[in-house]
Amino acid sequence: MKQITGADLFVKALKEEEVDTLFAYPGGQAIDLFNALYGEREIDVILPRHEQGLIHAADGYARSTGNVGVCLVTSGPGATNLVTGIATANYDSVPLVCFTGQVPTHLIGNDTFQEVDFVGITRSICKYAVMVRKREDLAETIKKAFYIAKTGKPGVVVVDLPKDVQRAYGSDFYPQEIMVRGYKPNTSVHMGQLNKALDILNHAVKPVFLIGGGVNIAHANTEMTQLAELTGVPVITTIMGKGAIPTTSSLYVGNIGIHGSYAANSAISNCDVLFSIGTRFNDRITGKIEEFAVNAKIIHIDVDAASISRNIDVDIPIVADAKKAICALLEKAKPLHISEWTDEINRWKKEYPIDMGKVGLTPQMIIQSINELFKDAVIATDVGQNQLWTTQFLDIDENKQMLTSGGLGTMGYGFPAAIGAKFGNPHKDVIVISGDGGMQMNIQEMATAVVYELPIIICILNNGYLGNVRQWQEMFYDRRYSSTCMRYRRSCEIGCNKPDHCCPEYTPDFIALAESYGAKGIRVTKAEDIKSALNSAKQNTKTPTVIEFIIDREINVMPIVPPGNSLNDMILESEEGRE
Amino acid sequence: MKKRWICLFVENEIGVLARISGLFSGKSYNLDSLTVGVTEDSTISRMTISLTSDDRTFEQIKKQLGRSVEVIKVVDYTDTPIHMKEILFVKVNHCTDADITELFRISKVFGVAIIDYDGTTVLLECTQTENRNDDLIALLKRKFANRIEIVRGGSVAVEAVSISER
Numbered sequence: 001m002k003q004i005t006g007a008d009l010f011v012k013a014l015k016e017e018e019v020d021t022l023f024a025y026p027g028g029q030a031i032d033l034f035n036a037l038y039g040e041r042e043i044d045v046i047l048p049r050h051e052q053g054l055i056h057a058a059d060g061y062a063r064s065t066g067n068v069g070v071c072l073v074t075s076g077p078g079a080t081n082l083v084t085g086i087a088t089a090n091y092d093s094v095p096l097v098c099f100t101g102q103v104p105t106h107l108i109g110n111d112t113f114q115e116v117d118f119v120g121i122t123r124s125i126c127k128y129a130v131m132v133r134k135r136e137d138l139a140e141t142i143k144k145a146f147y148i149a150k151t152g153k154p155g156v157v158v159v160d161l162p163k164d165v166q167r168a169y170g171s172d173f174y175p176q177e178i179m180v181r182g183y184k185p186n187t188s189v190h191m192g193q194l195n196k197a198l199d200i201l202n203h204a205v206k207p208v209f210l211i212g213g214g215v216n217i218a219h220a221n222t223e224m225t226q227l228a229e230l231t232g233v234p235v236i237t238t239i240m241g242k243g244a245i246p247t248t249s250s251l252y253v254g255n256i257g258i259h260g261s262y263a264a265n266s267a268i269s270n271c272d273v274l275f276s277i278g279t280r281f282n283d284r285i286t287g288k289i290e291e292f293a294v295n296a297k298i299i300h301i302d303v304d305a306a307s308i309s310r311n312i313d314v315d316i317p318i319v320a321d322a323k324k325a326i327c328a329l330l331e332k333a334k335p336l337h338i339s340e341w342t343d344e345i346n347r348w349k350k351e352y353p354i355d356m357g358k359v360g361l362t363p364q365m366i367i368q369s370i371n372e373l374f375k376d377a378v379i380a381t382d383v384g385q386n387q388l389w390t391t392q393f394l395d396i397d398e399n400k401q402m403l404t405s406g407g408l409g410t411m412g413y414g415f416p417a418a419i420g421a422k423f424g425n426p427h428k429d430v431i432v433i434s435g436d437g438g439m440q441m442n443i444q445e446m447a448t449a450v451v452y453e454l455p456i457i458i459c460i461l462n463n464g465y466l467g468n469v470r471q472w473q474e475m476f477y478d479r480r481y482s483s484t485c486m487r488y489r490r491s492c493e494i495g496c497n498k499p500d501h502c503c504p505e506y507t508p509d510f511i512a513l514a515e516s517y518g519a520k521g522i523r524v525t526k527a528e529d530i531k532s533a534l535n536s537a538k539q540n541t542k543t544p545t546v547i548e549f550i551i552d553r554e555i556n557v558m559p560i561v562p563p564g565n566s567l568n569d570m571i572l573e574s575e576e577g578r579e
Numbered sequence: 580m581k582k583r584w585i586c587l588f589v590e591n592e593i594g595v596l597a598r599i600s601g602l603f604s605g606k607s608y609n610l611d612s613l614t615v616g617v618t619e620d621s622t623i624s625r626m627t628i629s630l631t632s633d634d635r636t637f638e639q640i641k642k643q644l645g646r647s648v649e650v651i652k653v654v655d656y657t658d659t660p661i662h663m664k665e666i667l668f669v670k671v672n673h674c675t676d677a678d679i680t681e682l683f684r685i686s687k688v689f690g691v692a693i694i695d696y697d698g699t700t701v702l703l704e705c706t707q708t709e710n711r712n713d714d715l716i717a718l719l720k721r722k723f724a725n726r727i728e729i730v731r732g733g734s735v736a737v738e739a740v741s742i743s744e745r
Contacts, residue, residue, distance in 0.1 A: 123598055124605045128648045133593075148648060182590060182651040306642035309635070 001173065006138050006166040007036035009174070010099070011261060013044055013142040016174050016395045021423050023058040025051050027074020031103030032166040034072075046452065051078055053416040053445040055085025055098065060417030062094050063403050064378050065424035068150050069094065074101040076114030080121065084410055086156045087125040091407030092240065093130075093217050095154035097145045098126075104164040105133060105376060116162050127155030129514065143178045152185030152391065153304040154217060186303060189320040190311050197275070197299040198332055199318045204273035204297075206341045207233045210256060212239030213406065214278015214302060220323035221245065221398065224277075227326055231333050233275070234345050236264045238285050239387075241278065243396035253345055254354070257285040258561040259388045262352035265567040268293050269347050277301045278322045281311040282407070291566035300324045352572060353519035354392050354559070361527045361551055363461055367393040369530045370431060370459075373538065375399060377429040378421040382414035382438030384468040386461045388557040390433045412441025415458060419445055421455045429457065436462040436486055436506070446517040449544040456544045457537040458514075463553050464499065464506055471556045475565065475571075499553040510520040516545035521546045580631055582611075584656035584663070584736055587626040587644060591617055595649045608632065608640050611666075612709070612733035623651060627663070627736045629709065640716065656736055663691065663736035667705040667712045669719055670728040674699050681722065689715050709734050 004012070010033055014022065021044045026034045037045055048054040051073050062069030069089070073079055079100040089096045103112040119129040120309045126150050132141050138161075145157040161402045201207055215224050235245050236253045245252055254261030256268055265287075268274065274296040279285070286292040292312060299471040300314040301322065308317040318325060356364040367390055370379070379394060380403040381387040387404055397400055403421060405413040414434045422430040439460050449456055472485040479497045487494075489504040511521030520540050522533045524547060537545035589595045596615055603610045611629040620624045632640065637657075665740045671682060682701050686693050689711070695702035705715055712731065719727050 075638055119594060120597065123594070124601055129594075131593075180648065183648045304646065306639065306646055 001171050003169045004166050004172045004366050005032070005036070006135050006161070006170065007032040009037045009138055009170070009172060010142070010161070010166070011040065011043075012172065013139060013174050014027070014070065015348040017057055017068070017142075017146045019068070021046060021061060021234070022070050022072055023048060023054045023420070024072035025054055025074070027076075027078045027101060029075035029103055029163050030072060030078070030161075031101075032163065033099070033101065033161070035551060044423070046418070046448070048416065048448045049444040050442065051081030052085055052412065052417070053442045053448065054475055055082045055096070056088065056410075056442065057420035057423070057445070057448075058096055059085060059089045059094050059413075060380060060403055060420030061424040062089070062096055062420070063092075063417070064421035065402060067087060067095075067424070068146055069096045069420065071096065073098070073573045074114065075118070076116050077105055078114075080116060081119040083121065083421065084408075086122055086158065087290070088266070088405050088408045088410040088413060090126050090156040092213065093154045093155070093404065096156045097149050098156060098158045098475050100158065100160050101166075102131065102160045102162040105162045105532060108162065111172065120156065122158045125156075126158050127153075129158040129160070131162070133158040133162070133522065135165050135170040138165060143175050144180055147178050148180065148183060152183075160513035165210060172376050182475065186305075186319050186321065187324075188208045189324050190318060193316060193318045193327055194325065195332070197301075197318060198329065199230070200273055200297050200299060200316065201233070201275055202336065204336065205338065206271045207273040207275060207336065207338065208253070208271045209233050209235045210238070210268065210274055210276040210279060211235060211241040211244040212238045212277065212279025215241055215244040215326070216279070218303075218322035221328040223323060223330060225249070227330055228334060230330065231336050232338060232342070233336060234267060234342060238279050238406070239391040239404065242391055242394075243400070243402060244399035247395045248397060251418065255391055256567070258287060259392065259557050259559065260285075260561075260567070261349070261354050262559060262570060262572060263345055263348035264563070265570060266348050269295075269399070269566070269568045271296045274298045277325065278303070280304075280307040283311075286311065286567070287561045287569075288564060288566040291568065293341040301314050303532050330368075352559075356555070356558075357573075358552070358555070359527070361525065361530070361549060362555065363389040363391050364457065364550055366461065366530055367433070368384040369396040369534055370433075370547075373531065373534050374429045377401075377431055378418070378425055380404070380405060380418040380421060380432045381435060382432070382434035383409045383411045384438060385437050385463075385471065385555075385557050386414075386435040386438070386467075388468070392557075393527065397505075411438040414438060415444050416445045416448075418456050419449055419452075419454060422449075422456055423452075430454075432456060433466060434458065434460050436460055436464065436510075437466045439510070440508075443513070446514065446519055446544065449517045453542055454544060455541045456472045457534070458546045460510055460546065460548045461551050462506065462510070462548050463551050463555060464503070465553060467555075468557070470554070474554065474556070475560070510546055510548045514544070519544040519546055521548070523548045525550045580633055581637075581657070583630050583632060583637055584661065584734075585626075585628040585630070585641070585644070586654040586656055586736060587628060588618070588652040588654075589615075589624050589626060590649045590651065591624040592649065593623050595624065598647060598649055598671055599628075599644070602643055603640075605686050606639075606643065608636065612731075612734050613714060614733040616735075627734055629734050631690040656738070659713045660739035662739055663734050665709050665712050665734040666732035667707070667715070669703040669705070669716070671701045671703070671719065671723050672726045672728070673698070673725075674701055678723065685715075685718065691715065
């Protein structure tokens with residue numbers, strides 16, 4: 001048998017796993033792996049500017065393509081810089097395999113230069129973490145890593161590679177299959193439970209589907225749309241489930257949750273059957289748990305047994321992959337006669353739409369312009385108000401996808417995720433909707449977008465505040481704007497809570513910054529310039545375009561369920577009311 | 580809240596103990612004792628975990644253990660006839676002659692072996708159930724306050740073969 005180094009086997013394994021894009025940042029303990037990648041033509045080796053940007057890019061690539069995202073970094077700081085990205089991806093069930101260099105096995109535990117116990121650090125935030133201690137285990141471990149990352153409830157696998165294992169010679173064999181005795185992803189659907197669920201659904205008077213991210217992850221959007229159309233049951237989504245059916249469908253009610261729509265939250269509170277697929281009922285969607293869907297029989301389909309009956313009690317639990325379950329449902333489901341119920345929901349939708357109701361340059365107008373101008377696109381959000389507005393106003397159908405950090409809520413996610421999405425979808429428009437705060441958390445990736453000639457459109461909604469926290473401070477903390485003003489300078493009055501025209505200038509100047517990187521910059525201050533800016537960005541096919549939208553400083557995300565309240569108990573409008 | 584027993588078959592690999600104990604600490608699950616040892620198959624270790632929890636949390640614990648890649652099998656022993664034992668050493672220091680007589684009497688009643696002795700210090704070895712060991716410790720603490728040193732091993736458990744005995 002041919003003898004090759006661990007590093008060469010690593011490259012071979014990537015090819016066998018059909019990895020076309022590798023997000024990689026070199027360092028001392030990974031140098032042998034990079035040496036083996038030198039001149040590589042089958043794998044596009046991307047050099048971002050920071051490991052956190054790197055892993056969010058791999059995440060955006062994975063979410064937008066359905067492929068496993070692959071990272072390669074060095075030991076110590078290279079590895080620890082991945083931590084936020086690992087937790088982000090794993091929380092949202094994104095398949096990633098992260099290879100980290102490690103000091104040679106004989107030096108482990110000696111406080112060696114750039115040594116950290118990375119398996120120990122990541123154990124609780126990833127699906128599986130392992131160090132390869134022997135060269136002969138390398139091929140099997142990599143095979144196992146890809147298998148675990150992409151099957152069942154997808155997640156992040158960390159593979160720590162000591163330098164001596166990278167350098168050691170051994171077999172070039174790479175297995176085609178692997179059996180992991182402790183890991184048996186569910187591949188079947190329990191028909192008995194499914195029939196019970198259907199029976200309950202068929203007798204419902206006020207049924208709803210509540211769809212989480214599981215349907216998007218299982219790529220079951222077409223089937224889910226068919227199921228909704230066949231049964232006529234209204235569909236409510238979590239923000240991760242948004243797009244499960246086209247948001248333009250008449251059956252789509254809106255998002256549930258603390259910033260959900262009135263109609264969606266009311267439908268959940270009033271329904272008699274809650275048919276949920278692929279959601280973990282996290283606190284942001286349930287509101288006060290004791291008052292969540294109190295009148296409903298609850299059916300819960302999830303690929304992860306541990307997500308069922310954890311936060312809420314479920315009447316019919318079904319452990320299954322969303323796509324398999326929906327396909328099985330499609331064979332047996334029938335139309336329901338629930339027009340009174342759907343009329344009621346439609347009335348709520350009409351009476352209480354989500355509408356910012358302001359004239360001028362509002363996030364709603366910006367996002368609706370994106371809806372109009374981009375038909376085939378991936379839209380990545382950052383975290384905070386920009387994300388919530390996007391989940392409220394963005395239209396998604398089969399040609400559009402939204403990437404957002406829903407579980408961990410990681411600021412700085414959006415821009416690098418969009419970079420990864422563009423690598424995976426070169427022919428789609430890729431748009432970032434970010435705030436001025438989150439944009440600065442990974443702004444160094446502007447260089448990556450420029451050098452790889454990625455014409456991403458970066459929309460910065462600049463209100464000069466960490467807006468989501470500021471909103472909470474305004475509404476629930478007596479306007480005590482503690483550490484949320486991004487225009488603060490030493491010269492400012494202590495305890496200021498009133499932005500006005502005298503506030504210090506914003507720094508950085510995003511337009512000048514974009515230009516210094518070699519990107520294009522457009523500043524928009526008036527509503528009538530939104531579309532021309534977006535169109536001009538669309539025409540720019542060589543470099544990224546930054547569009548800085550200067551929005552109202554104290555604009556809020558409405559409606560909102562105050563902390564600790566039930567979904568019934570929403571505040572619909574800001575105090576100042578509509579203008 | 581109820582006392583529970585879990586038998587866990589796991590990969591005999593570095594880091595598995597950290598993974599399991601980390602799961603308990605990370606998710607704030609209560610853990611009474613955990614023992615681990617290799618089985619007849621040297622690639623598999625077997626853990627006996629005892630804990631006290633409500634039903635909902637216990638279901639979650641079993642599911643969380645079950646989804647760990649390193650865990651091969653989770654067996655709930657809570658309502659199963661099992662044999663369980665825990666090793667316990669108690670060292671009693673500064674004993675008078677009367678103390679020693681008393682210790683020999685206790686050892687008879689509790690079925691405890693006296694395995695070492697140097698004139699003033701007595702070493703007891705007890706292999707009983709966790710509850711029985713608790714009783715013995717309570718008694719010794721009362722009688723020999725501030726003079727005892729305790730080492731407990733945590734329980735090991737195995738399903739009963741023929742009888743419904745606990």
